[in-house]
Every structure is written in structure tokens, then in C-alpha cells.
Amino acid sequence: MSANKEAAPALEVHNLTATYDRQPVLWDIDFSLPEGSLAGILGPNGSGKTTLLRNIMGLMQPDSGYVRLLGQDLAKVRAQVSYVPQRESVDWNFPVSVSEVVAMGRYGPGKLLRRLRRQDRDIIEEAMERTGILPLAHRHISQLSGGQQQRVFIARALAQQAQIYLMDEPFVGVDAATEEAILNLLGEMKNRGHTVIMVHHDLQTAQDFFDQAVLLQTRLVAAGPVETVLNKENLQQAYGGRLNVLSKVGQLAAEKQFPLREKAFRERKKPAHGESD
Amino acid sequence: MEKVIDFLSFQDPTVRLVVAGTVLLSISAAVVGCFAYLRKRALVGDALAHSLLPGVAMAFLFSGQKDPWLLLLGAMISGWLALGAMELIQQHTKLASETSIALVLSVFFGFGVLLLTYLQHHGGGDQAGLDQFLFGNAASMRSSDLYAYGLVGMVLLVMIGAFYKELKLYCFDPDHAEAIGLPTRILRYLLNTMTVLATAIGIQSVGVVLMAALLITPAATARFWSYRLRTMLFLAALGGAVAGLGGSFASYLAPAMPTGPWIVMVLSFLALVSIFLAPRVGIFARMWRQRQNQRKIIRENLLKAFYHGLENKEAQHAWLSRPEWQEQRHLPEWEWQIGFRQLRRRRWVLRRSGRYRLTERGLAEARRVVRLHRLWELYLSRYLALGKDHLHPGAESIEHLITPEVEKELLRELDYPEQDPHRSPIPYKS
Ligand SMILES: Nc1ncnc2c1ncn2[C@@H]1O[C@H](COP(=O)(O)OP(=O)(O)O)[C@@H](O)[C@H]1O
Ligand SMILES: [Mg+2]
Numbered sequence A: 001m002s003a004n005k006e007a008a009p010a011l012e013v014h015n016l017t018a019t020y021d022r023q024p025v026l027w028d029i030d031f032s033l034p035e036g037s038l039a040g041i042l043g044p045n046g047s048g049k050t051t052l053l054r055n056i057m058g059l060m061q062p063d064s065g066y067v068r069l070l071g072q073d074l075a076k077v078r079a080q081v082s083y084v085p086q087r088e089s090v091d092w093n094f095p096v097s098v099s100e101v102v103a104m105g106r107y108g109p110g111k112l113l114r115r116l117r118r119q120d121r122d123i124i125e126e127a128m129e130r131t132g133i134l135p136l137a138h139r140h141i142s143q144l145s146g147g148q149q150q151r152v153f154i155a156r157a158l159a160q161q162a163q164i165y166l167m168d169e170p171f172v173g174v175d176a177a178t179e180e181a182i183l184n185l186l187g188e189m190k191n192r193g194h195t196v197i198m199v200h201h202d203l204q205t206a207q208d209f210f211d212q213a214v215l216l217q218t219r220l221v222a223a224g225p226v227e228t229v230l231n232k233e234n235l236q237q238a239y240g241g242r243l244n245v246l247s248k249v250g251q252l253a254a255e256k257q258f259p260l261r262e263k264a265f266r267e268r269k270k271p272a273h274g275e276s277d
Numbered sequence B: 001m002e003k004v005i006d007f008l009s010f011q012d013p014t015v016r017l018v019v020a021g022t023v024l025l026s027i028s029a030a031v032v033g034c035f036a037y038l039r040k041r042a043l044v045g046d047a048l049a050h051s052l053l054p055g056v057a058m059a060f061l062f063s064g065q066k067d068p069w070l071l072l073l074g075a076m077i078s079g080w081l082a083l084g085a086m087e088l089i090q091q092h093t094k095l096a097s098e099t100s101i102a103l104v105l106s107v108f109f110g111f112g113v114l115l116l117t118y119l120q121h122h123g124g125g126d127q128a129g130l131d132q133f134l135f136g137n138a139a140s141m142r143s144s145d146l147y148a149y150g151l152v153g154m155v156l157l158v159m160i161g162a163f164y165k166e167l168k169l170y171c172f173d174p175d176h177a178e179a180i181g182l183p184t185r186i187l188r189y190l191l192n193t194m195t196v197l198a199t200a201i202g203i204q205s206v207g208v209v210l211m212a213a214l215l216i217t218p219a220a221t222a223r224f225w226s227y228r229l230r231t232m233l234f235l236a237a238l239g240g241a242v243a244g245l246g247g248s249f250a251s252y253l254a255p256a257m258p259t260g261p262w263i264v265m266v267l268s269f270l271a272l273v274s275i276f277l278a279p280r281v282g283i284f285a286r287m288w289r290q291r292q293n294q295r296k297i298i299r300e301n302l303l304k305a306f307y308h309g310l311e312n313k314e315a316q317h318a319w320l321s322r323p324e325w326q327e328q329r330h331l332p333e334w335e336w337q338i339g340f341r342q343l344r345r346r347r348w349v350l351r352r353s354g355r356y357r358l359t360e361r362g363l364a365e366a367r368r369v370v371r372l373h374r375l376w377e378l379y380l381s382r383y384l385a386l387g388k389d390h391l392h393p394g395a396e397s398i399e400h401l402i403t404p405e406v407e408k409e410l411l412r413e414l415d416y417p418e419q420d421p422h423r424s425p426i427p428y429k430s
Helices: A002-006 A049-056 A074-080 A096-105 A117-128 A146-159 A178-190 A203-209 A234-240 A242-255 A261-274 B003-011 B013-038 B042-063 B068-092 B097-122 B141-164 B164-171 B174-179 B182-200 B208-225 B231-253 B257-276 B281-311 B332-344 B360-383 B389-400 B405-413
Strands: A012-022 A023-033 A038-042 A062-071 A081-084 A162-170 A195-199 A213-219 A218-227 B349-352 B357-359
Touching: A012 A049, A023 A049, A023 A062, A023 A213, A038 A203, A049 A062, A049 A162, A049 A195, A049 B357, A062 A074, A074 A081, A081 A261, A081 B174, A096 A117, A096 A146, A096 B164, A117 A146, A146 A162, A146 A178, A178 A195, A213 A234, A218 A234, A218 B164, A218 B174, A261 B141, B003 B231, B013 B042, B013 B164, B013 B182, B013 B208, B013 B231, B042 B068, B042 B097, B042 B164, B042 B182, B042 B208, B068 B097, B068 B141, B141 B164, B164 B174, B164 B182, B174 B182, B208 B231, B208 B257, B231 B257, B257 B281, B281 B332, B281 B357, B281 B360, B332 B349, B357 B360, B360 B389, B360 B405
Parallel strands: A023 A218, A038 A195, A038 A213, A081 A162, A162 A195
Antiparallel strands: A012 A023, A012 A062, A213 A218, B349 B357
16 A cells, blocks of 8 residues: 555546536546656646646536546645636735735635734745745735746745745736746756746647646547657647648737737746756 | 704613614624625625515414514525525526526515515404514614624624634635635525625615615625725725714704615715725826826827927937927817926927927937837837838827836847838937
């Protein structure tokens, strides 16, 4: 039994099926990720990436199947798991300051009717320092840029001092500085043996960031080491043919101003060089 | 007059009691209401208040007396049924949530009014003044009522104090609360129960029709002035207290007058004042900002025009006449007047017998504006591949907006260019 536990992967998803109003969004998903990995959950828009994370975090009841974290039920290892939701999932006009949001990482069922301790305060400050938002500690959260808001969420997750981090598209709508700060943090976490599982929409960079990948399209297309998952065939299956993607990209470029994209492409080359370790 | 003095001196113990009770329940409704407001449940609060009526009427029907605890119990049951009904309708039909709220409100309230009418015609001895449940009458409360409502109000405030941080988290990010294993179901029941109770204790003094105002208006008003939940709760409590005081005062002066409308009048006055005067988001603050922006634009346009004039003359000498100043861009007289006055006040311009010249500071400022304009044009042409004739209008507005940080970024991005797309030199600090 104990030997079994040691070998337990960070995350196992077994035959998971999830629906909204009886519309299947995830269909019989089955995979596992080893501890200490940096894993990307990839797939086109609406392929169920967010839904998968919500099911893992117990925020939704699956129609069938189950999830194990560190070989256990979520209820037993909650303190070891932290979740960074999509930025739009909360109202940024809510009357709280940056440090108050980060402090929420220290709340928990064992701390009802109690104020946070000095030790908690220290942890909160360190989390803000590591994400570079300590100078903004007393700002109201609506006064932050998108990137800074994302960092607040990440700082809150760091304050939880968990083993496994689940992040939902932390790179969406953030500035170059935040992107770099997040990437540095990811490296740090990996070095400490933490597991990071991240929803990501950009295939270009996926190769460079991750060592494991899960490719979704309502069903599981492939899961495993990133090199084996991200091949042409799998991508074709997930994204439904290249022309589709191309026309979508074309639409995007027409809709949005693309200086942002150009800039992003240039900067994204950086991690590619430092990838060897 | 005598009555006013009587009231204000708080000599009369019944006055003291009525005031204390009304103020306390107003405070607790205002504080509980903040959470409903932040969860965007303002409409639910209104529906809930109306839905308490049948429960209250039933309690009276069965017991034949106005016992506050029985009324509270009836209100609780009725409120819970209403909440449950809303939830069921939303879960099992495709109706929009507002529809389900409106549906529950009208059905419950209609039934309540029906019961009330029946009671007034067939009820027992104490049926007089039952319509006070609709619009409230603070002065009619007996001491037993006041003790009961005051006690419940106190308990509500203590509960909020005890679970303050969890309630804050639950309202801000319920998913996170759930993810870290907080008992979110219990928190939700707690909030709902508190809303029902906070509404129920106000029924006699404010009435079901206007109770929602006491729940939501202080929260909305306080939000104008605060950026922290703690401050918001405190200000909402203050607003509720003032309204409660005003309401009970009016009720004391004119006992036949319903209290609810008076409380709402006070609350609305506070809300109106806030809409105009609040910092940053208030109407006056916005108007002031717009005025400042407009002045900045005029001022900077004037500087830019001057710089263009200097470029034209190739800086033979720095003193320009007014036609020379406005050669490239003619501003209407009033704009010129406003702009010139501002430049003068900042000591950015000198005048000598009908000719003008920029001071050193003024010239630096003019250079900055022209530089930003040209940098932005260059940025647009490089990154958006816009034609040269499309560049000017876009840069015209943006140049007034660019902060030093953005300027730095622009410079880095464009690698400190020498010329804009029209081949005009980009002026740097000399
Ligand atoms: N609350 C919801 N109710 C109904 N349908 C939903 C809801 N959330 C998501 N969906 C649907 O489920 C599908 C998957 O959504 P999601 O997991 O957010 O995808 P992704 O994160 O990969 O973009 C989409 O088709 C979306 O429209
Ligand atoms: Mg998503």
C-alpha cells in the first residue's frame, strides 16, 4: 500500500464525462500526469479545458468517472492543491485590495472564527514579492492592469503553499513582463519538485514550456510527453484540419490589431533557447 | 416644536426605545444588504422582502396576535419558500433569472395582500393597523417587538463579524472558497437566512414594500465612497442609522404617517448626494476630469502650433506674432483665450508688444507634445501599416494621453527614431 502511494502520479483522471445541460463537454477522459511535471492542457476554444480543471477541483460534479490527486481524493489533499482560475471568473470591481485577495490563499476550513497569524502575513508578503506585486499591496484590484491582476491570482495560489498548481490560461491578456515573471515562477516551481498543470491555448509555445501535454477536443486526443503528443496527426484531429485554423487565424488578425501578436512572437523565442535543461 | 425637542432630547423612554430599535434594525439590514448587493442579488432582496408578507399574515391568522417571534417565524418560512421557489424555477425551466424573481415576487406578494385583506374583514380584535406591514409604522411598535427585533439585529451583526473573512471570500470568489474546502453550502444558507431575517425584522417599522430599499440603497451608496469591504460596511451602517433615525423621527411627529417612505426618502437623498459628489466616480468628479482633459488638449494644441510656427521660420528668432503662431492650425478665439491663459499661468509663454515666445519650460513641453505626436504616427505606420494620410487623426488624440512610461516603451520599440513618416524630425530634449 505505501509503496503504491509513493508511485502515485500527481493527477489521475479516470473515465471522466461531464455535461452542461446534458450536452457532453468532456467525454470519457482518461489520463495521468507524473509528479514534478509541467503539463499543458491544450485544445481549441470550447474543447473543455476549463471544464476539465473545474472537475478536477470539485467545482463541478462529473457525470461519471473520478479524479485522484497524489493518489487520493481531493477532499484529503485539498491543502496540497491550488487553483488559479481564469481572470474573468471574478468581478474585479469587488471592494478588496491586492493584499486582501492574496491573503485569501491562507484561508481554510481550519481557520474559521480566527484571524490570520503573523506567520500567514509573512507568507502573503513573500508571495506578493515573488510575483512582483508587493508595491501594489494596498491598491484596489480594479486599478490593476490585466497582467497585474493575473499576478494577484498567482500570488494567492503561491500563498497556499501547495504541491500541485492548476492554472487556467494565465498568459491570456498579460503584458510581456508578466509573461516573463510567470515563466520564471514556473521554472522555480519545477525546481522545487512541484507539479504545474496549465491550460494553454498557444501551440507555438507549448513545445517550449511543457514536458507533458494533454490534448483535448471534448474527447481526449492524446496525453503524454509533449513530443509524442504534439504531432501533426494529433493536432489535425484536435483542431479539425489546418485550413480551419488558418481561416480562424485570419479572422483573428482582421479583428484584432496585430502589433501585439508580432511583439509576442518575437519574445517567445527566448524560452526556446533556454529549453535544454 | 415641543415634539421636536422631546424627540431630540431623547427624554421620553418610548422615544428612546423606538429610535434605538429602528436604528439597530436599519443598521443590520444595511450591513447584511452589502453582501446581497456584492453578490448582485439586489433584485432577489426586493422579491424576498415582498414574499415575507404571506408568512407574516399567516402567523397573525393562526395566533390571532402580533407576537414578534411568531411573525419572524412566519416570515422565515415564507422567505425560505420564496428562495426555494426561485431556485427551482431557475433549475428546471429555461426562464431567465429575472423572470423567476418577478414571478415569485408577484405570486407571494399577491397572496399576502389577499390574506391581509381577508384578515381585515374577518380577523380577530387586533386587526387594526395591519396595513402597517405594507408601509411600516415605527411608532406603533411595542417594547416587546423592539426587544425582539433589536436582538435579532444584534445577532446578525455578530454573525457577520464572526464570519467576516469567509463571507468576503465567498462573495468575491465562490469557486476559490469551494476549492480550499470552505463549507460554501453553509455560507450560502447563512447569507440567505441573514437576508431573510434582516428583511423580516424591518417589516413592522419599514414595511415589506420598501424594505428592499433599506437593504440595498445603503450598500450602493456606500460603494460610491469606499474601496474596501470594511469601509463599505461601516458607511452603509452609518447611512442605515441616519435613515432609521430620520424615519422614526417622522413617525413620532406624525404617527399616522407611514415610516417606510420617510426612511426611503432619507436613503434616496444620501444616494443622490453620493452620485454627484463621490470622488472619482461621482458626476462632479467626472465633469471636473473632463474639463481638465479638455484644457490639457487645448493647451497642448497651442504649444504644438507654436512649435510648428518655429519650424516654419526655421527659428530665425523665437518671437512669433499671433498669425505666425496659428499659421498651421487656426483655433477658435475662445480656445485660444483659454489655452493662452493656461500657458501664462504656468509661465510657459512670454508676451512683448504683440509677439510671443515660449519660455524654456514651455519649449520643452512643446517639444514633448510634438515628439509624442510624431512617435505615435511612426508607430501606427510601422505596426498597423496604415497609409500616410490615415496617420494624423489617430495621433491627434493619442498624443495627449501618452504617459512618460508609455513614451519610454514607444522609444524602445521604435529604437529612438530620427524622423516621423512624413520625414519631419522628431524633437528630443536638447
Ligand atoms: N456554465 C456553462 N453552461 C453551459 N455550457 C457551458 C458552460 N461553461 C462552458 N460551457 C460550454 O462547454 C464547452 C466547453 O467549455 P470550456 O470548458 O470553457 O472550454 P475551453 O476552456 O476549452 O475553452 C463550450 O462549448 C462552452 O460553451
Ligand atoms: Mg477556458
